[in-house]
Amino acid sequence: MGRTTDMGRDGGDHRQSGAAAGMTPARLPDAAWQHAEGLKKLLATLDDAHGGPRYVGGAVRDTLLGLSVSDIDIATALLPNVVMKRLQDAGIKAIPTGIEHGTVTAAVDGKSYEITTLRRDVATDGRRATVAFATDWQEDAARRDFTINALYADPKSGEVFDYFDGLSDLEARSLRFIGDANQRIAEDYLRILRYFRFLARYGGGQMDADAIQACANGAHGLTALSRERIAQELTRILALKDPVASVTLMIANGIFTPFLPELSASAANDLLRLVKREAQCAQPVSLAARFLALLTRDIVAVDKVAARLKLSNKMREGFAQRLRADAPTPANIRAIAYRADIDTARDAAMLYASDTELPECLARLEQWNVPTLSIKGGELIAMGLPAGPLVAKTLQAIEAAWIQEGFPDATRQRALAVEMVDAALPKKA
Known part of the structure; x- marks a missing residue:
């Protein structure tokens, strides 16, 4: 208006x-x-x-x-x-x-x-x-x-x-447009997305078939709206406790087609799986995870979606981090958190971990603070390593070994540093 x-x-x-x-x-x-x-x-x-x-x-x-x-x-x-x-x-x-x-x-x-x-x-x-x-x-x-x-x-x-x-x-618990649904939608096409948001929150009674059909008929009009308005409504839908039924209806009636052609063929099932896992594992709603549940695991395609919908740079980077993460297992879940953050690791587990390994993945993140490698370049030089590119390379090797061993304490970090410096120094004849 x-x-x-x-x-x-x-x-x-x-x-x-x-x-x-x-x-x-x-x-x-x-x-x-x-x-x-x-x-x-x-x-x-x-x-x-x-x-x-x-x-x-x-x-x-x-x-x-x-x-x-x-x-x-x-x-x-x-x-x-x-x-x-x-x-x-x-x-x-x-x-x-x-x-x-x-x-x-x-x-x-x-x-x-x-x-x-x-x-x-x-x-x-x-x-x-x-x-x-x-x-x-x-x-x-x-x-x-x-x-x-x-x-x-x-x-x-x-x-x-x-x-x-x-x-x-x-x-x-019946959601009805006032008057003729087609007319209401033609007045403002955003009402299509609002319909499915309100249906997810307040519906549950008999479905209004005429309203659903009117939304399907008017879906083409969503292309006339700003991407920001669409993104805001889609975010509100995904943030609800259980949007699965509404999103499934949206998919079945072609609502996503005008603005989200990258929708995964398994989007409805993947979102259902994620929402069930959230409830079973008592995990909070993650908008990033719910968005990714709808999309193909193609980092380039997902970034195009984020750019088209004008999502925040933080959200775009969050998508990329979750998609770049290794397949989560109890053995590597803390490494994923170390390289990104706890939320990224948790979402990766919720989305991509197996049913049998998910509980242990989440347990290994619970009340775990991402540690810091205490060894610095100056210490390696003091151990005899010449200043220059070799210091950075050796630090990377120490970090990789430290992660592989499960983030041991400072004593073990120093022992790893001694081992790596010794291996990096030229051997005396």
């Missing part, structure tokens, strides 16, 4: 709650985040005549599910410049992070809150939208992606406003 135009103000508030007529309206459960003093001050500052402000999106969804909440978004009928002035008058730091499309960030008591003016779409092109500011809550809800993300809650009463049956979908 790059361009925002105020095309006029709409009246009306469709105050539809999640409950059917005559039933008790749905209420937002109490949660600790609602009691922050800074948030209370902020909400009082934004009071208006259109039923706002209201919590919206993830904070409402996740609180209803009993999940922790980190980001709190607030919707308001107030225009962005009015929001800015009210915050400033109240002594709250106001940052115009996306003011051209209605978003202001408020910073209070060390926390940030996104405040966005109600909007309706005027035009879309698959990457961004031209919007008009409004006062109609249902219009604002109608431009959101999924029904479970279009839930609003009144901070005072806790009443939940549900315009598209998102509460039922939340209860059924």
Whole structure:
């Protein structure tokens, strides 16, 4: 959403709650985040005549599910410049992070809150939208992606406003686009990847075949998006606890084809194997390992992927280190860690070690600190080695022997140095 135009103000508030007529309206459960003093001050500052402000999106969804909440978004009928002035008058730091499309960030008591003016779409092109500011809550809800993300809650009463049956979908663990899925996707093709991310996190109920088909139909549109936006969403998918089912669906429906042709033929099985190993061995999620599970073991091809997706230099080098590592075994796993780092060695084991050797590989890395070779070039010269290239060559030989012997202590290191210097010196006639 790059361009925002105020095309006029709409009246009306469709105050539809999640409950059917005559039933008790749905209420937002109490949660600790609602009691922050800074948030209370902020909400009082934004009071208006259109039923706002209201919590919206993830904070409402996740609180209803009993999940922790980190980001709190607030919707308001107030225009962005009015929001800015009210915050400033109240002594709250106001940052115009996306003011051209209605978003202001408020910073209070060390926390940030996104405040966005109600909007309706005027035009879309698959990457961004031209919007008009409004006062109609249902219009604002109608431009959101999924029904479970279009839930609003009144901070005072806790009443939940549900315009598209998102509460039922939340209860059924069903992920549905608002309105026509093909249209929603054509408005912003990133919604394809968002669909599979939300499916991995909140799905589990009956699959929406129309939504899956719409994602497949629109996959070609992913080429219109910036690589950074694609990489961000793919990273979020892979970072979830268990993305295997979603990734498998993505593969089956050609979602990766436009931006990741290097996908391995065994990607789904390899990711499944890695995720199972993480659970069985109580290992943390490694994004680098999960990326590599999707790709062929071709260091050149993998680097092209990293460059195309504009991943960080640290991530690119991490890929290369993991792919350059020897086939991990209990005998060499510490050597891999020494030459790279513990994380690289752990990932190499998780990806490429055999089932029988994986537990011992991980055990040999557990609470092991990568040691340092204590022998320096000056000591070799003091032992009689002439200064020059021979010193570096002998140090390399000492290091190789030290690694081969399993990183023995300083006493053995010195003994190795004596042996290697003696072997390097010319023999007397």
